[in-house]
Amino acid sequence: MTLSTPSTKLIYPTIAKAANNWHGLIETYRPYLPVSEATPVVTLLEGNTPLIPAQAIAAKIGRGVKVYVKYDGLNPTGSFKDRGMTMAISKAKEDGAKAVICASTGNTSAAAAAYARRAGMKAFVIIPDGYVALGKLAQALLYGAEVIAIDGNFDDALTIVRQLSENYPVTLVNSVNPYRLQGQKTAAFEVVDVLGDAPDWLCIPVGNAGNITAYWMGFCEYHTSGKSSRLPKMMGFQAAGSAPLILGERVANPDTLATAIRIGNPANWQKAIAVKEASAGEFNAVTDEEILAAYRLLAAEEGVFCEPASAASVAGLLKVKDRVPENATVVCVLTGNGLKDPDCAVEHSFNELKQGVPKDLQQIAKVMGF
Numbered sequence: 001m002t003l004s005t006p007s008t009k010l011i012y013p014t015i016a017k018a019a020n021n022w023h024g025l026i027e028t029y030r031p032y033l034p035v036s037e038a039t040p041v042v043t044l045l046e047g048n049t050p051l052i053p054a055q056a057i058a059a060k061i062g063r064g065v066k067v068y069v070k071y072d073g074l075n076p077t078g079s080f081k082d083r084g085m086t087m088a089i090s091k092a093k094e095d096g097a098k099a100v101i102c103a104s105t106g107n108t109s110a111a112a113a114a115y116a117r118r119a120g121m122k123a124f125v126i127i128p129d130g131y132v133a134l135g136k137l138a139q140a141l142l143y144g145a146e147v148i149a150i151d152g153n154f155d156d157a158l159t160i161v162r163q164l165s166e167n168y169p170v171t172l173v174n175s176v177n178p179y180r181l182q183g184q185k186t187a188a189f190e191v192v193d194v195l196g197d198a199p200d201w202l203c204i205p206v207g208n209a210g211n212i213t214a215y216w217m218g219f220c221e222y223h224t225s226g227k228s229s230r231l232p233k234m235m236g237f238q239a240a241g242s243a244p245l246i247l248g249e250r251v252a253n254p255d256t257l258a259t260a261i262r263i264g265n266p267a268n269w270q271k272a273i274a275v276k277e278a279s280a281g282e283f284n285a286v287t288d289e290e291i292l293a294a295y296r297l298l299a300a301e302e303g304v305f306c307e308p309a310s311a312a313s314v315a316g317l318l319k320v321k322d323r324v325p326e327n328a329t330v331v332c333v334l335t336g337n338g339l340k341d342p343d344c345a346v347e348h349s350f351n352e353l354k355q356g357v358p359k360d361l362q363q364i365a366k367v368m369g370f
């Protein structure tokens, strides 16, 4: 089987419409990506994630506003990081790399490990000890990465991997790797392909600010090629205890239960500011309580289980809901799957496990409220 397919046959939208024929985002968006026939495409058929109408959230806003969630937690390793990683690993492979390295709050390491191992490369991941959700750690280990937990936070880990990649034969696959953002921009393409135009607002959680930068790049490229008539306002949300872009300064000890965005010194800081300005957008902070409220709302009323960091986009939208224009279309990005962080779900659900119930029909019916 050959992995790189002639580009002429696989141009969107023909392929994407037939879900069974989805060949991954590189083949689908090949004309928009820096790949050639020589690029060995390393794919797990990522992308093509659903854009789900969110009526319970829309009802809280009213005024004819339509809300959708872009559920990128349905990617192969459970987060949008797969979009960037299919590109970064394919290009690393093309360049002859034998090993890759990343710093990670968890999802980057899961994606890097899966794609690197699939490509036959070694994967090294450096994580902040004690601040990576269980599901993500489980993935990196089982995918076969060398997982190194340091006594430090994500920002420390990023500084270290940058230095390691300069001094040793390992390719850096954090979002400072430009191919990551190239892959991630395809999420914006998918949103426009489904809606038929760009939304009025895009709400997105912001950590290192790679994803907000990538989405904007995607919206701009599609707009330039005539696929959309407008550009969205980019609304970025950070956790209140970890909000350098809102404070305008680094946060030495970032703190939030949304570990995926527990970042005090965003790697793409300047790009994020440029996106905010170019899109007339905003950055706002949401508290952990607001994040948890949105997390529960998404699960219990929309049936969508995302991880806490992802719920920051919905928490943020609800926080600024009075400023959404009448009849606007809003897309909230749900960056990761809820199963990544089962501890958080169990700990913060209002619902409790009903334990110690005897195996007796009547008693079970009674517990059920009948």
Ligand SMILES: *Cc1c(COP(=O)(O)O)cnc(C)c1O
Residues within 6 Å of the ligand: 079, 080, 081, 107, 108, 175, 205, 206, 207, 208, 209, 210, 211, 212, 260, 261, 307, 309, 310, 335, 336, 337
């Ligand atoms: C990586 C990640 C983010 C933050 O994305 P940035 O590109 O770093 O801003 C948000 N949510 C989840 C689930 C992530 O894995």
